[in-house]
Amino acid sequence: MGKVVLVTGAARQLGGRFVRRVQRDPEVARVIAVDAVAPPHRLGSAEFIRTDIRQSSIARVLAEHAVDTVVHLAVTGGGAGAGGTGSAVKETNVIGTMQLLGACQKSPTVRRLVVKSSTSVYGGASRDPAVFTETTQPKSLPAGGFAKDAVEVESYVRGFARRRPDVAVCVLRFANILGPYADSALAEYFSMPVMPTVLGYDPRLQFVHEDDVLDVLRLAAGEPGRGTLNSGTFNIAGDGVLLLSQCARRLGRPTVPLLLPAVTWVGSALRAVGVTDFSPEQIRLLTHGRVVETSQMRDVLGFKPMYTTVETFADFARSRGKGLLPPEQAGQVVDRVAAALKVDSLNVGVAGAEEGAQR
Amino acid sequence: MADAKVIPFDEDRPRRRVAGSRRVRAVPAPEPVAEAVEAAVAEPAAVESGGAAWDRRIAGGLAFLRRRVTGDYEVDEFGYDKELTDQVLMSLMRPLFDKYFRVEVKGIENIPAEGGALIVANHSGTLPLDGLMMQVAVHDHHPAQRHLRLLAADLVFMLPVVNELARKAGHTLACSEDAQRLLEAGELVGVMPEGFKGIGKPFGDRYKLQRFGRGGFVSTALRAGTPIVPCSIVGAEEIYPMVGNAKTVARLLGIPYFPITPTFPWLGPLGAVPLPTKWTIQFGEPIATDGYPPEAAEDPMLMFNLTDEVREQIQHTLYKLLVQRRSVFF
Incomplete structure (x- = not known):
């Protein structure tokens, strides 16, 4: 008998794509997609049930369809589109998770639970180590916003795992998810014509590609492969690191360094006019950055991302329009300077520059 | 005047002879001569290919600039920007190293050519210039041109601009995970x-090693199985002779100490110019840590003993170097 997979948060971009992807899995017999709002996209042969996971009706859905795998993707940072006010998002994240876990606890059929979390649970401060592992205790807990929700969600999930040791629980802590379809707050930030940055800080960022997110969710929702274990907590991120300044140059978007308090003002002003979600949490990310260790993902979960951080960002940059200072133009300016210098110097200069550029 | 308080134990030659040797060397010291000869040898070669060398340099600079403006360079997970460090940051520190402090490097062969090693050094000088000079010393004098990754206090990573530069130069937070x-x-x-x-001890306590934290560095080296290389730095103590500490100001600014030197803060920014002392950086014999069982890192007694061994060796070398030193400035 094939598996019955329930996916929450199906109305969002990522949830919808995962629903379409997981139904192609030969192991999977039925896919139940759940969200409080109707999805704007197709869900293939999946059965969509419009229910709010904050209500106890979710328990009935689990029982009716004899669901054995629950993929909880309705833990989101708000962001664009599905938006709503901060408190509504928080309620879906935290109360929704509590209801869902309560329903799972009563359900005799549930065998596997996959929860989407975020690396923002590590916070990020100047006193934190440069690279977070799954066991790192954050020096300062996130004070609010999505990061705090994620911390609370994870603690409920840990409680659930203790009470139902027969259920395989997998918590995936994703780094910033980017890709051509990304609709996160960070993707919005990178789409601004001029990017405000924090003066004197150049944060290290890590990205994970949407396609890799879908792949790892499928891996976690299925049976573990040979020699791997897909229950536990895993950091998911592409290899390598990009600095914010590098990101801006690769996108060709000028940056405006602002003093930290000014960034907070500008952020709240932009938020008020609805340009972007510039939360304190995002300012924290853009101040201190966040890098996680992914050896557990490779060795225990047995997942190898297809995209590195740099490739993910390149894919994202291709999907967005050109910035005000495209890198090609900036490069041409330098080449022109080199060409101008050729007039009063020998050919070596230009040849050397070309050689350097090729390198 | 700096070595007035030093007790030269285990040194076979008495102090008076040192003073004597100083008088003998009052004639041009051998070092500047060697430098001058080097420069003289290097100059004709530079003149020969003068134009071409300059072109190559400009071309290299432009290629570098091109990579920078297009964001086409790499950093590691700690934010270390190797290219920026090699091309810019090191060149900024080098004049300070070569011309200003005229750092003499000894025992560079004690640093392994490859593989991990933990270099443990004394700290002094009000501002952490000694760490930066050690980084230049290792890079410029080691045959393998190794890059030193310094562990810095959390204050460094709280300050804007400073934290950015520190990360790019390869420094990271002094915590056991990162180390x-x-x-x-x-x-x-x-x-x-x-x-x-x-770093913030009064001038009167110069060259007296303070407590070595809780010896966490030893257990980190043990766990990683890497040797510990003790390093003694002479000269950094006198760059800012700290005669007082305005504790109230320090508390207001949220920094561990606020130095008062004969020139700072009285002369303003001019007072922040370090005194041009003559430095010596000596790397000592490595202390192996790979012979211990894995649980040794949890043994507090062994930790204390190893910490003391490292501390003694650095202190010893400091005294030795101080006795050999002719003067603070030459």
Whole structure:
């Protein structure tokens, strides 16, 4: 008998794509997609049930369809589109998770639970180590916003795992998810014509590609492969690191360094006019950055991302329009300077520059 | 005047002879001569290919600039920007190293050519210039041109601009997680376990090693199985002779100490210019840590003993170097 997979948060971009992807899995017999709002996209042969996971009706859905795998993707940072006010998002994240876990606890059929979390649970401060592992205790807990929700969600999930040791629980802590379809707050930030940055800080960022997110969710929702274990907590991120300044140059978007308090003002002003979600949490990310260790993902979960951080960002940059200072133009300016210098110097200069550029 | 308080134990030659040798060397010291000869040898070669060399340099600079403006360079997970460090940051520090402090480097062969090692040094000088000079010393004098990854206090990573530059120069927070990760990756890690107690000590306590933290660096080296290379730095103590500490100002600014030197803060920014002392950096014999069982890192007694061994060796070398020193400035 094939598996019955329930996916929450199906109305969002990522949830919808995962629903379409997981139904192609030969192991999977039925896919139940759940969200409080109707999805704007197709869900293939999946059965969509419009229910709010904050209500106890979710328990009935689990029982009716004899669901054995629950993929909880309705833990989101708000962001664009599905938006709503901060408190509504928080309620879906935290109360929704509590209801869902309560329903799972009563359900005799549930065998596997996959929860989407975020690396923002590590916070990020100047006193934190440069690279977070799954066991790192954050020096300062996130004070609010999505990061705090994620911390609370994870603690409920840990409680659930203790009470139902027969259920395989997998918590995936994703780094910033980017890709051509990304609709996160960070993707919005990178789409601004001029990017405000924090003066004197150049944060290290890590990205994970949407396609890799879908792949790892499928891996976690299925049976573990040979020699791997897909229950536990895993950091998911592409290899390598990009600095914010590098990101801006690769996108060709000028940056405006602002003093930290000014960034907070500008952020709240932009938020008020609805340009972007510039939360304190995002300012924290853009101040201190966040890098996680992914050896557990490779060795225990047995997942190898297809995209590195740099490739993910390149894919994202291709999907967005050109910035005000495209890198090609900036490069041409330098080449022109080199060409101008050729007039009063020998050919070596230009040849050397070309050689350097090729390198 | 600096070595007035020093008790030269175990040194076979008495102090008076040192004073004598100083008088003898009052004639041009051998070092500047060697430097001049080097420069003279190097000059004709430079003149020969003068134009071409300059062109190549400009071309290299432009290629570098091109990579920078297009964001086409790499950093590691600690934010270390190798290219920027080699091309810009090192060149900024080099004049200070070569011309201003005229650093003499000894025992560079004690640093392994490859693989991880933990360099433990004394800390002094009010501002952490000694760490930066040690980084230049290792890079410029080691045959393998190794890069030193320094462990810095959390204050460094709280300050804007400073934290950005520190990360790009390869420094990271002094915590066991970061240190172990770097050592296991085969990097050369530099640590100054005295911390603020060492760098912010009054001038009267110069060259007296402070407590070595809790010896966490030893257990980190043990866990990573890398040798510990003790390093003694002479000369950094006198760059800002700290005669007082305005504790109230320090508390207001949220910094561990606020130095008062004969020139700072009285002369304003001019007072922040370090005195041009003559430095010596000596790397000592490595202390192996790979012979211990894995649980040794949890043994506090062994930790204390190893910490003391490292501390003694650095202190010893400091005294030795001080006795050999002709004067603070030459």
